[in-house]
Amino acid sequence: MPKPTFFRLAEAKRARLIKAAYDEFSRAPFPDASISNIIKDAGIPRGSFYQYFDDKSDIFFYLLDRTRSQTEALFEQAMTAHDGDLFGMMGDFFDAAIDKLLVGTHREFYANVFLYMDFHHAAHFSSKAAKSQEPHHKKAFLSYTLEHVDRSRLRAQSDEEVSMLFRQVMWVFMQSIGYYYSRLKAGENVSPASLKARMAKMLNWLEYGAVDAKEESHD
Incomplete structure (x- = not known):
C-alpha cells in the first residue's frame, strides 16, 4: 500500500500519479505493465x-483497494435505500457495480484484471499486498449485511443462515x-443491459424459486 509520503503529496500530483497508473494497467495486463510508463505519464x-x-504490485493493489472502498460505499447506499431488503438492494447494487466495471471510466483496467487475473501475478511478487487484500472485502460486505438486513422478510434467520444466503446471492454476481x-x-459481445437482465432473472429465481407455481399445484 502507499507510503505516508504519497498521502502528503499535493492533490493534483497525487491524482496525476493515480491516473497514470490506471492508464498503464488499462493498456496492459499486470505482467506487461511498466513503472517507466507510469512515471513518464505522471511526470515524476x-x-x-x-x-x-x-513496487509495481504495490500501486496495482492500491488501485484495487480504491475499487473495494468505492464498491463498499455502493453496497451500503443500496442497503439503506431499500431498508434492509436483501434482494431489492442486491438488484440495485449489481446494476451499479456493472455500470462501474463495464461502462465506467476504468473499464479497460477491470477488463485486464478479470481477463488476465492480474492480482494472482501481483501476489506472486508481493505477498504482503496480497494478504492485505484477501478476504477483507468479503467480510466487510457480509458483516454489514448481517447487521443491517431486514430478517423479517427472509426465511433465513440466524447469522449462519443469512451468511449462507448472502453467499448464494453474491455467487450470482x-x-x-x-x-x-x-x-x-x-x-x-454481451451488452451490460443483457448482463443486468441475466442477473435479475437469477436473483428472481433465488428469491421466489425456479419452479412454476401452476405446475407445482398440479402435483
Whole structure:
C-alpha cells in the first residue's frame, strides 16, 4: 500500500500519479505493465515513485483497494435505500457495480484484471499486498449485511443462515461477471443491459424459486 509520503503529496500530483497508473494497467495486463510508463505519464522521477510505493504490485493493489472502498460505499447506499431488503438492494447494487466495471471510466483496467487475473501475478511478487487484500472485502460486505438486513422478510434467520444466503446471492454476481469476461475473451459481445437482465432473472429465481407455481399445484 502507499507510503505516508504519497498521502502528503499535493492533490493534483497525487491524482496525476493515480491516473497514470490506471492508464498503464488499462493498456496492459499486470505482467506487461511498466513503472517507466507510469512515471513518464505522471511526470515524476523514478526515485520519487519509490518514495510513494514499494513496487509495481504495490500501486496495482492500491488501485484495487480504491475499487473495494468505492464498491463498499455502493453496497451500503443500496442497503439503506431499500431498508434492509436483501434482494431489492442486491438488484440495485449489481446494476451499479456493472455500470462501474463495464461502462465506467476504468473499464479497460477491470477488463485486464478479470481477463488476465492480474492480482494472482501481483501476489506472486508481493505477498504482503496480497494478504492485505484477501478476504477483507468479503467480510466487510457480509458483516454489514448481517447487521443491517431486514430478517423479517427472509426465511433465513440466524447469522449462519443469512451468511449462507448472502453467499448464494453474491455467487450470482461473481458467476455473471465471469460469464461476461469469458464471452468477451471468446470474441462475443454481451451488452451490460443483457448482463443486468441475466442477473435479475437469477436473483428472481433465488428469491421466489425456479419452479412454476401452476405446475407445482398440479402435483
